[in-house]
Amino acid sequence: MGELLQPWHLVILAIIGLITLLIVLPPYWTIFKKAGYSPWLSLLTVLPLVKWIVLYAVAFSDWKARPSRPA
Numbered sequence: 001m002g003e004l005l006q007p008w009h010l011v012i013l014a015i016i017g018l019i020t021l022l023i024v025l026p027p028y029w030t031i032f033k034k035a036g037y038s039p040w041l042s043l044l045t046v047l048p049l050v051k052w053i054v055l056y057a058v059a060f061s062d063w064k065a066r067p068s069r070p071a
Contacts, residue, residue, distance in 0.1 A: 021046065036064025 028042035035058060045051040 032058065 024045065025042050028045045029039045032041045033039040037058060041054060041058075044054050
């Protein structure tokens with residue numbers, strides 16, 4: 001039997017991680033941008049505990065962007 005974690009396992013985990021980032025970051029980027037915050041804040045959502053702190057801070061703060069008037 002081989003070792004539990006082979007080098008190719010790390011490659012697969014890295015690929016899965018990159019795919020996850022490409023799926024998760026764009027929506028947060030857009031939300032923060034539309035809310036008037038720096039879109040770079042979306043990079044903090046990669047960290048599990050920090051993600052919840054950032055989301056609660058943004059959700060319950062006063063947004064800098066003003067809602068558009070209905071037509």
